Amino acid sequence: MNILNDIVNYAIKNKLIEKKDSIFVLNRLAYLLKVENPYSINTKYERAKNKNDIDSVLNTLINLAYDNKVIESTDIVLTDILDTEIMAILTPMPSVVQNNFDTLSKKSIQNATDYFYDLSIKSNYVRMNRIKKNIEWKAKTKAGHLIITINLSKPEKDPKAIALQKNIKETGYPTCMLCKENEGFYGTYKHPARGNLRTIDLKLGGEKWLLQYSPYIYYKEHSIIFSQSHRPMKIDTKTFSNLLEFLEKFNHYFIGSNTDIPIVGGSILTHDHYQAGRFVFPLDKASVLKTFNYNKKLSINIINWPLNILRLISKDKNEIINMSEKILKYWKKYNNKSLNIFSKTDNTPHNAITPIARRKGDYFEMDLVLRNNITTSENPLGVFHPHSDKHHIKKENIGLIEVMGLAILPARLLDEIDLVKKYLLNDNIEEAKKNKLCSKHIPWMLKMKSKYKIDEDNLDSIIKNEIGLIFYDVLKDCGVFKENNDFIFFTSEMIEKINRKA
Ligand SMILES: [Zn+2]
Incomplete structure (x- = not known):
């Protein structure tokens, strides 16, 4: 041997x-x-x-x-x-x-996904040893317990590799990271090897789609459902019906999509795709602020959440698809000058929706998250985006996964938090100011110093809790209606107008 x-x-x-x-x-x-x-x-x-x-x-x-x-x-x-x-x-x-x-799914779809998920891990396509490095904790906030993760699973390339990468020509093949031509791709300095990637064929809305697991799974059975053709993200009626059609078969999964515009969504806008998986997110446990019984078959809940979410609930998926379409249309044209909500500037649209669907027994649920990606000179990265006072923790886009209450924080935080701890314990803010990695955290450190009596035993839990509170505020920054009353008023007015049209 x-x-x-x-x-x-x-x-x-x-x-x-x-x-x-x-x-x-x-x-x-x-x-x-x-x-x-x-x-x-x-x-x-x-x-x-x-x-x-x-x-x-x-x-x-x-x-x-x-x-x-x-x-x-x-x-x-x-x-x-x-x-x-x-x-x-x-x-x-x-x-x-x-x-x-296919054989396993004839017995039960769960057996089939169990098999495929296990294979994706055993084949090392999902590099579990790297994913295990991620740090995760729960933090109590006004929205219940949010999940905070620091993402350490993407290894850093050494400088030589980065230099080599620059000299290599772009071949344009595969067209993008989500194209089906990745299956079996050998890998270059520009494009990762995918020899052990396997995909499953699906049919959604009469079109060909594929399912694979994400190589960077952020939660259990984190899957990507992507169109067979390389075409841009687009949220429309078809999206809503595709999501629910997926749930008819994969009834143990949730499924959602990022928006189809920049800043308020994911990183890949050029290839139509959704994300799914088998995981209960903090959003699933959120309480309800107000219920509108639209008709006997459909109710619309306002969810108690830092972002603005309408939850459509019905046993009849067509009721949900029709109402989702109407809400999307209404939201895309909605303006509210006093709240800085502008649906368009010049000819660029700013209003968009992040849809998230799940099954609850016989019921379908569709969460519609209202998003807007307008930028101003005051908030050049986005008005409804993490504001600059929170960039020391999170500066990146808030996409689907984070909307549901799972924070994905950058790897740099690991070292920075160690420094923050060190300077707080030594009570040495002056030294911290001189440290490049630490200086951006000074206002936060001063706040913690005045808020808590810090010692070696409680510091770790204080920091973890504080990061949770900042993540809550980050989500709040992304909400378009900051006051519950404004959101409730918007919803009643919208329902009234939709009724009048019907
Ligand atoms: Zn593509």
Whole structure:
């Protein structure tokens, strides 16, 4: 037994391949790693202690590959490409995965997603060892317990790799990170390796869509549902009906979409996609501020949340689709000068909706989150975007996942929080001011100093709690109606006008 057998055994044990495949994959791996005889490998390579820890098993192979001049350095880009290529040899072909998924889903859709999620992890497409590095806690706020995460799962590229990346030409293939042509892609300095990516075919609204898990899962079974064609994000009636159609089959998942305009949504606007998964978000547990019983079949709830959310509830999905369409139309034209809500400037639209759908027994629910992306000289990044006093914690866009109460905070915070703690404990604000990483946190530190009697035992929980409160305020910044009464008034007026038209 040697280090090559270890990866083959890992694949058998985790049901990626069968015993019958052993010699075949051993020979394929030998070719990839420039090994003459896969049965006799230099014994200087220490075998992984935990044979089911994919990183340790792959690491020994990376060392072998480097010695055999398969890779010229062990920078993260090259090793990611190589270990993906190793796993690509061991991951079943897309058609096999699709067939297994289809067979299992005849019994129960949950069995099918369990299989596919497990495969995406075992094939190392979802790099669980990196995701486990993320830091997570819950913080009590006026909106209940919000979930705060610091995202440490994306490894930093070394400067050499970044320099190399600059010199490499853009090929334009695959067109984007969400195009279906990523399945099996070999990887370059510009575009990540996707040899172990597998996708599942779906049909939504009579069109071809695909499902895959996110390689950076932020919550359990974080999935991406993307259109087969590379076309821009668009929220319209079809979106609402697609989301509910998805839930008819995947009744154990929620599904939502970012808006179709910049600033108030996700990072990819060029490829139509949704996000789904099997997770209960803080938003799911939020209380109701007011209920409007629109008719016998449909009710509209105003949710008690820092952003403005209308929750449509009905057993009849068409009731929800029709009302969602009317609300979207109404919101897109809505202006309120005194609240700085402008639906358009010149010909650029600013009003948009983040839709989120889920099942509750026989009922469908559709949350419509009202968003606006206007910018001014005072708030150049966005009026309904995290304001500058909170940029020391969060400056990035507030997308679908964060709207639901799960904060994704940048990795830089880890080091910065350590410094904040150090200077607070030493009571040395003057030194903190001189520290580049820490100076932006000074107003926050002074506030904490006056608010709490800080000591070594309580500091950690104070900081965690405080970050939760700041995240709550960040969400509040993104809300268009800051006062509940304004939102309630808007909703009653809207319902009245929709009724008059009907
Ligand atoms: Zn694309």
